[in-house]
Amino acid sequence: MTVESAAGTSHAHRVERVLWIVFVLNLAVAAAKYFYGLASGSASMQxxxxxxxxxxxxxxxxxxxxxxxxxxxxxxHPYGHSKFETYGSLVIGVLLLAAAFEVGSGAVEKLATGTYTAVVTPASFAVMVGTLAVNLGVTTYERRAGRRLKSEIIMADAAHTLSDVFVSLGVIAGLALVALGFPQADPVMALVVTVAILFSAWGVFRAAFRTLSDTAQLPEADVRAVASAVEGIRGVHRVRTRGTEAEVYCDLHIWVDPAMSVRDAHALGDAVEAAVKGRFPAVKEVLVHIEPEGDAGDDEGGPAGE
Structure with a gap:
């Protein structure tokens, strides 16, 4: 196994560990809210x-x-399979849309028929407050893990779980209104839940499309500054980056002394690659195009036009 494949496997194992922990917690929270909501007739809790x-x-x-x-x-797949993580986040987005339809259609039906079945007890609030505390903990854990591991799938799931927090707050507010004599508040809050789910889905799709549309993953000016700092570089231009946040591919053009030997120019390119990878650990590959100083190439003005 190569060093890169070993690193990829290690990254995957860390992400899997986070997802398994969150899966167990989410399942426990879902069971508590749904079955108590079913028993009490609360549409928003269900x-x-x-x-x-x-x-x-x-x-x-x-x-x-x-x-x-x-x-x-x-x-x-010479560039690897990292975008399968992005495709997975798209599937989560689709699941969110399905959840929004399920929740929203049920709420609309209750409002249309005037069927308000929620029965609020102290246990209702205990269940919601307890699951809210779990969701807050899960969200904090996932967001930190997602940033640390630069994982799109974890960040998508963290956004999803964060929406649960706001949804639970809305449900608690709805239960309080029902207890005060406004039974229609329960399906109304279920509609608020629907809107929150749709916003969550939009955030997931936006992040996935950013990767799939090859949006630049690193600031061009920062990459250029790192490459320009390598001794012997006369100029840097045409910096491009793409990929996922955890696996970035970069290519750039450098100007060198026209009298430099091929061997020395190649060594300079290797130094630029090492410098960029050292500054940006997520970079998997750097493709360096070497050009003699004064050759404008596809840009106008040569080095002076950086």
Missing amino acids: ADGIHSVFDSVGNIVGLVSIALAARPADAG
Whole structure:
């Protein structure tokens, strides 16, 4: 196993560990909210429970996608399989849309028929406050792990779990209004849950499309500054980056002394590659195009036009 494939496997294992922990917690939270909501007739609690069930399904999608993403590069996928993690986040987005439809249609039906069945007891608030505390802990844990591991799938799931927090707050408010004599507040808050789920789905899709559309992953000026600092470089231009946040591919053009030998120019290119990888650990590969100083190439003005 190469160093790069070993690193990819290690990254995948760390992501999988986070997803398994979150899966168990989400499943426990979903069961508590849904079954108590079913027993008490609360549409908003059932809706929140369904939302949490989709969280758990999303965790399974994440586990499958990260297993695929961890596979090493091969002849058919010379850049590796990292985008399977992005595809997994898209599936989570679709699941969120399905959850929004399920929750929203149920709430609309209750409002249209005037069927308000919620029965609020102290236990209702105990269940919601307890699951809210768990969701807050899960969200904090996932966001920290996602930033540390630079994992799109974990960050997508963290956004999903964060929406659970706001949803639970809305459900608690709805239960309080029902207890005060406003039974229609329960399905109304279920509609608020629907809107929160849709916003969560939008955030997941936006992050995935950023990767799939090859949006620049690193600031061009920062990459250029690192490469320009290498001794012997006369200029840097045409800096491009793409990939996922955890696996970035970079290419750039450098100007060198026209009298420099091919061997020395190649060594300079290796030094630039090492400098960029050292500054940006997420960079997997740096392709350096070497040009003699004064050759404008595809840019106008040569080095002076950086």
